[in-house]
Structures are given as structure tokens and as C-alpha cells.
Amino acid sequence: MLPAIAARRSIFPQFFTGDPVSREAIEQLIEAANLAPNHRKTEPWRFRVYRGPGKEQLKEELLTVYGKEKPDAAAIAKKFAGKIDQSAAVLLIFLHRDPRESVPEWEEIVAVGAAVENLWLSLDGAGLGGYWSSPGFVCGDYGEWPDSATNERCLGMFYLGRPDAPELPRRVGDWREKVRWVE
Template identity: 75%
Template sequence: MLPAILARKSVFPQFFTDRPVEATTIGKLIEAANLAPSHRKTEPWRFRCYLGQGKAQLMREMLDVYGREKVDAPAIEKKFGTKVEQAGAVLLIFLHRDPNESVPEWEEIAAVGAAVENLWLSLDAYGLGGYWSSPGFVCGDYGAWPGAADNERCLGIFYIGYPDAPDLPRPRGDWQDKVTWVQ
């Protein structure tokens, strides 16, 4: 089995060091994401990368999305601000729907998932860890986000950082229980 697949795991922000992640490294990860398959070559993945001081902008955007009038801003900042601050980089993952709708939407969502998996499989090569989160307020109302085009929807947040994490078990059920053979 490919080593990158075996090495892929979720590393949560509380296990990141304070070492920043360079923009050139993020560029390489997104280059890997860009190699994902997509039907009719719609390439529906888009990313917004927040580094350094840009992470403060992300927190403002999160509060706008959540709805400042409906939220205890300090509670949201505590819950999500801590994760954002612990991460060396934060990516927002977007579906950029083909304006011609030449393929079913689910295929484009699957393509975005494949792009994120490519990125995730590439983390270990750079000594990085990551975690894909899809909190309801980010992906609720089908991912409306400030500044996003009408055909774009946020599908989650991907936290990236240099890990200092214990080796946690990754239990998986037997693959044979997930296959029906027709011969």
C-alpha cells in the first residue's frame, strides 16, 4: 500500500507547534490538490489561504457568517479562534460550481473531496499535519461566505500545521465487510 495513504491522518490544531507554514509550501499542497480528477475537467475546487495576520481576517469572516446578531462573539472567538491561532495555515475549501452545470453537483462535490484528499496525502512529505472541519455555521445555508461568487459555496475549513502529536490509533473496519462481490 502506498506510504502516503498509510501516513494520512487527522492531526488536530491543539497538536500543532507554533512554527509558521510558508506560503510556498501551501502552494505545493494546492498544486497537488489541483491534480485531482473532475468530470468534464470543471476543476471545481477553490481555496482561500489564511496565514499570519490574515488569520484575524478569517475570524472576522467567521463572525459575519455566523451572524454577529445571533452569536456570543467571545464564545465563537474562543472556540474557533483558538484553532485558527494554533494552525500554521488555515484553508477554506470551496466548491466552485460550473456555471454551465455541465455535470451533476454531487460530482463536483466529489471532485473537491478528491482535491482535498490529494492535499491531505501530500502533508506528510512536508512534515505537516492537517484536519478538515465542517462546522454547521460554515457549511450551513449551503456554505454562503463573504466575498464568494454566486456559484461558490464553502465546504469546510482545513487546518494545517507542524505536528507535535502522540501517535493516536486510527481504527478502521475490515474492508472486506464493505464489499459485495458479484461474479
């Protein structure tokens, strides 16, 4: 498993080929995400998959969330439209908070992160690449995303595509500098 973890990297939309990704491939990624650990089995992850014509709806939703009336709305729309157009699919990542609040919210956020990491680790085996982006206006307060439940919050966007990226060094600090042993 360590080689798969070490090989995990972010692939940005400008390095996607433009080739489509099948629904079945995306379903397998989400199946891997669904196997993430979570306290009290709340399974707090939710995904919205935008592909094909659905990507136009995502562009509209992003502009609605950002605020169409803001002076820089056109620039924001252009920036995100480019990334969306370069991606075969974009997955919105949501925290679906346990209505009973049976666990602290941070545990559910961490569980969503574990689900996304499972998805991310599955990309290479499927010949795919991607990255998780969390612009501040996308990851707002509960209920701000169109059609989201009051107990849901968007935690970001995962851009997905077939990569044609240069091999770039992955800068990771020495793990020994991040550990304090108490024996």
C-alpha cells in the first residue's frame, strides 16, 4: 500500500487530455470512497458528480454561490469555467452532518477527508488524475449550496480527468521531523 500512497499526487485540469471518463469508472472511485472509516457509521460523505452537459449546471451553481452581482463575478466565472471545461468530471464533496450530532463535527469532516483520500488513491489504478480544490466561497456555511440540505456543507471540488502531466517532484518533508516519541 505504501507505494500507492507515495505515488499519489495532484494532477491539475490543465494536464487533462480532454478524454471522457466513464460513469462506471467514477462509480468505482466513489465505491472506494464509501469504504472510508467513520465513527458511529454516520457515513457523512456525499458527492455530486457533474459531467457532460451537467458541467454547465455546475458553472451556473458556482456563480450563484459566489454572487452574480459582485463586481468580479465575470472573472471568477471565467476562471472556474476553464477548469471545469478541462475536466472530464467534477465532483462536489459535501459533509452530510449527522442530524443527531452523535459525533463531533470535526470527526465527520475527517471522515469525509478519508473518503476523498480513498478516492484519490484509486485514481492511478484507473488511469486517472485529479485534485481537491476548496475555494473559500465554495466551502461556506451550511445550506449555502443550491439544493443542499440544512445539515450539508460543501467541502470542495474534485476535478477529475485523464492525465497527460509531466513527472514533477513531490515535495514531502521528512516524517521524522513531525514525530515526537514518548517511550
